[in-house]
Amino acid sequence: MHYTFQFGVAWQRLPDLWQGALLTLELGLLTYWGGALLGLGLASLKTYGGPIGKALANGYVTFFTNTPALIQIYFIFWGLPDVGIVFSAFNAVLLGLTLNTGAYLCEIMRAGFLSVRRPEMEAAETLGFSRWQQIWHVIVPHIVKTIYPALANYAVVLMLGTSMAMIFGVEELSGRAYNVASENYRHLEMFTLVAGMYILLTMFASLLLALVGRAAFRVKTRVF
Amino acid sequence: MHHLEVKNLSASYGKLRVLSGFNLTLSKGEIVSLVGPSGSGKSTVLRVLVGLTPPTGGEVFIDGSPVSYRSKADIKSVRDRMAIVFQQYNLFQNMDVLRNVTIAPLKIKHWPKQEVEEDARRLLAKVGLAEKLHVYPDQLSGGQQQRVAIARALALQPEILLLDEVTSALDPELVTEVLDTIRALAKEGMTMLIVSHEMAFVKEIASRVVLIDKGTVVEEGPPRQVIDTPSTERAKEFFGKILRH
Amino acid sequence: MIVHKVVDQLARFFGPDNLGLLWQSVGMTIALTIIGCGLGFAFAFLITLARQSRGLSGAVLRIIVTLFVEVFRRIPFLVVTYLVLFGIAAFVKGASLFLIAIVAICIYATAYLSEIIRTGFESVPHQQIEAASAMNFSRWQTLLHVILPQSIPVILPPAIAFMIAFIKDTSLVSQIGVFELSFRGKELVNQGMSGLFVFGMIALIYFALSYPLTRLGRWLEKRLASSRGQEPERQLRQA
Numbered sequence: 090m091h092y093t094f095q096f097g098v099a100w101q102r103l104p105d106l107w108q109g110a111l112l113t114l115e116l117g118l119l120t121y122w123g124g125a126l127l128g129l130g131l132a133s134l135k136t137y138g139g140p141i142g143k144a145l146a147n148g149y150v151t152f153f154t155n156t157p158a159l160i161q162i163y164f165i166f167w168g169l170p171d172v173g174i175v176f177s178a179f180n181a182v183l184l185g186l187t188l189n190t191g192a193y194l195c196e197i198m199r200a201g202f203l204s205v206r207r208p209e210m211e212a213a214e215t216l217g218f219s220r221w222q223q224i225w226h227v228i229v230p231h232i233v234k235t236i237y238p239a240l241a242n243y244a245v246v247l248m249l250g251t252s253m254a255m256i257f258g259v260e261e262l263s264g265r266a267y268n269v270a271s272e273n274y275r276h277l278e279m280f281t282l283v284a285g286m287y288i289l290l291t292m293f294a295s296l297l298l299a300l301v302g303r304a305a306f307r308v309k310t311r312v313f
Numbered sequence: 314m315h316h317l318e319v320k321n322l323s324a325s326y327g328k329l330r331v332l333s334g335f336n337l338t339l340s341k342g343e344i345v346s347l348v349g350p351s352g353s354g355k356s357t358v359l360r361v362l363v364g365l366t367p368p369t370g371g372e373v374f375i376d377g378s379p380v381s382y383r384s385k386a387d388i389k390s391v392r393d394r395m396a397i398v399f400q401q402y403n404l405f406q407n408m409d410v411l412r413n414v415t416i417a418p419l420k421i422k423h424w425p426k427q428e429v430e431e432d433a434r435r436l437l438a439k440v441g442l443a444e445k446l447h448v449y450p451d452q453l454s455g456g457q458q459q460r461v462a463i464a465r466a467l468a469l470q471p472e473i474l475l476l477d478e479v480t481s482a483l484d485p486e487l488v489t490e491v492l493d494t495i496r497a498l499a500k501e502g503m504t505m506l507i508v509s510h511e512m513a514f515v516k517e518i519a520s521r522v523v524l525i526d527k528g529t530v531v532e533e534g535p536p537r538q539v540i541d542t543p544s545t546e547r548a549k550e551f552f553g554k555i556l557r558h
Numbered sequence: 559m560i561v562h563k564v565v566d567q568l569a570r571f572f573g574p575d576n577l578g579l580l581w582q583s584v585g586m587t588i589a590l591t592i593i594g595c596g597l598g599f600a601f602a603f604l605i606t607l608a609r610q611s612r613g614l615s616g617a618v619l620r621i622i623v624t625l626f627v628e629v630f631r632r633i634p635f636l637v638v639t640y641l642v643l644f645g646i647a648a649f650v651k652g653a654s655l656f657l658i659a660i661v662a663i664c665i666y667a668t669a670y671l672s673e674i675i676r677t678g679f680e681s682v683p684h685q686q687i688e689a690a691s692a693m694n695f696s697r698w699q700t701l702l703h704v705i706l707p708q709s710i711p712v713i714l715p716p717a718i719a720f721m722i723a724f725i726k727d728t729s730l731v732s733q734i735g736v737f738e739l740s741f742r743g744k745e746l747v748n749q750g751m752s753g754l755f756v757f758g759m760i761a762l763i764y765f766a767l768s769y770p771l772t773r774l775g776r777w778l779e780k781r782l783a784s785s786r787g788q789e790p791e792r793q794l795r796q797a
Contacts, residue, residue: 155768156761157726159740164761167753252634256733263637277644284633284641291632363692392694403689407707416703417693469693 099278102269106279109265110286116261117248119183124190124247125240131195136202146195153192159253161185166257178257190247197239201232230306237308241298245291252287262286314377316341316504317362317473322371323528324354324361331357332528335371339473342502346509346519346536350551354528355508356400359475362506363397364388375473396471400478402462404450410437411446414465422469429468436464440494456487460494467498474498476507512555516540524548567755576746583742584763586656590728590738594660595721598667605668606675610701623672630669636730638662643734659731667724671717678713679705715779722771726764739763 134146153161162185165176176184205228213227255264266283270276302308317339324332332354339345347355360366362373364382373380375394381387404413414433418424437443440460450458459479466474476495480488492514499505499518509515515522516536523533524547532539532548543549570576605623630638642662646653682705690700732741743760747753 151769152761152765155726155772156764157729157740159729159732160743160757160761160764163740163743164754164757167747168757169754171752171754249632249634252636253730255636263634263640267640277641277648280637280641280644284629284637287634287637288629288632365688365692389694392692397692399685399689401685403683403685405686405689405704407704417695420699420703421694465693 094278095275096278096281098273099275099282102273102279103282105265105269106262106282106286109260109262110290112259112265113248113251113261113290116179116183116186116251116254116259117244120186120190120251121244121247123183123187124194127187127191128194128196128198131191132198132202135195135199150192150195153189154196158185158189158250159256161189162253162257179254179259182251182254182257182259186247186250186253190243193243194240197236197243198232200239201236204235205231234306234308237302237306241295241302244298245294248291248294249287262290315339315374316343316376317506318374318377319358319362320372320374322358322361322373323369324357324366325369326357326366330528332361332368334529335525336530337506337523339504339506341504343521344499344505344507344519345521345523346507346515347523347525348508348510348512348515348551349525349531353526355525356477357528358525359397359477359506359508362391363395363475364391393469394471395473395475396466396469397475397477398459398462398466398479400481402450402455402458402482404458404461404465406450409447409449410442410453410461413450413461414468417465418468433464433468436467437461439497440464441490454487455483456490459483459487459491463491463494463498473504473506476505476509478508478510480509480511510555512540512552524551526551563752564755567752570751571746571756571759579742580739583737583739584767586736586738587725587728587767590656590659590663590731590736591721591725594663594728595667595671595724597660597664599671599717599721601664601668602671602675606672606679607701609672609676610679610697612697627669627672630665631673635662635666635727636733638666639731639734655734655736658734659728659736662731663724663728667720670720674716674720675709675713678709681712682708711782714782715775718775718778719772722768722775725768725771729764 131146131150134142135150138146162182165185166178166181169176209227209231251261252263254261255267258264260268262283266279270279273279315338317337319335319337322332322335322337323330331352335354335358337345337358347358349355357366361368361382368382373382375391380391405416408416411430411433414437415429418429418432419426434443434446437446440463442457442460442464445453445457445461450461453461459482463479479495480491483491488511492511495505495507495514496518507515507519519536521533522536522539524531524539524543526547531551532543532545539548540552543552571580605626608619609623611619633641639659639662642665643658646658646661679701686704686708687700690704695703728738729740732738732744735741739760743756746756
């Protein structure tokens, strides 16, 4: 069976795809920062919490990192309504990905917490820093520098992961492409464009993150 | 005819000129020592000879025949005749001592297994490591690893042995065992080009010393003459500084 | 009232009608992971070897491989799956969904695993490579005798971790209709079962697959941490 490529038709719908890309970015940003806050809380609980806190955090992280994000969102979107909690598609994806991201970022941040060496803290103490000053001026910069590459990398992973939202009808980049393709029947061309856009988006994001890393945190990460 | 002759050799690392107009001759059974400050290019000479760094100009002759470092076949035959021992020993970490010594003769030269193994055992006994045949490099001291590296180089039966600062990475107390090994080789008449800064050893074992600085020869001659009574200003400066401590 | 409902769901879920299909779908999830990632590893190995070739003819190969890896590491797996689906459907009639899924998984895994393998190769200290070179080892001989044995302990842990993690990613191929675990779950909910119950159970099944293997993977990583491609007896003696 011979297929005739009609890229022109797909190319015309580029503005639609850009709109979708914006939603991808929005979704990515929201889930990342939400997940980061959650992850920070979990990591703190896991490192400094009592036995109950540790067990809870551990259980949460273990569960969310060993089950697919798709199933987690399915549970929220198709399951929670059974007990009366209904989320819109966008919110279900937002919540699901945030909870999922929180677990993974917790592990990254915990590695950061564990990387702080006693000598550093003791040096800060002898220099007369108060507890809070120690944390802010010595520990936090050290942690951020250590985990920045992993954090930056996960941001890109998450951006790609938002494509899952299309399954629930959310019109981020992939979802938009799918719906447009249903109109113009140029599925292959549309998704080729989508692939190209993801590549551009991730390259741009990696570049931005690498530059920010070098400028703000003096972390040398691969630009690509 | 010289065993090895180097004429007007030049080499660069990127934009940095490391060797220029370097000349050297080596007769059969002669031991020549290359000395000089760091960055002078002395290790580069060895690297170029064995084909690890391409020269940018000049000529190299072995037994009168020219060697072209652009030709893969030429490099291959050079490596058949010259062996190098590195400062960091560079042993293969995934092989035990015996295997490190036998692998090249077996897999590269395809020499018969029986002979290669007997030869390897003999060489390892000669460098004093007969009981360490099945030990892995990370279980050996630096001095022991270096002796394995020497045995490994000798296993390929080279005509010329290149030694690149082979004691520089060792703890002082491990240096003697390696120098003893080299002394034994000298007695057997091996042609050697030794880069070193162990001046006492150089005086004892080398028939000629070449002082190299900024990629060219500054002075050369018998060790006692060059080291104790240098004639050029630069040589006086170098040896003066070295020998004062 | 709730207890009654739960019991009812349990009966349906573990009843004869569903159990067989459930097993099948689990089997499919596992098969997709093993076959897809297994092939991916093999191809990743081959293309990393190809990347080692030198010279002009090698340059073309190197560029193609590098492009492939860089491109497919920047596209979501779901999009790769759809691309393969539409791509194959455009030129081949009646290709099986399983095949399409395997191709998609294979492409994705190849891209990621080849980076892991390449990093492993580069982890071998270059001084050993120089020593081999000076002894007239050809590039391939150096690869075989020096690089491969020492890079395997560096490659295996992240490669295995990738494959174990992929069990969760296979859930996405349910979108093109492949009969794996997530697909079965969605089917059951479409048939009227409780979403809460079904996806809760499905999550537990994924957990049962993923968690023990993850622990196993970490154990393996510890075991390989100190070896360097040396003889197994030596590692046993050490341990």
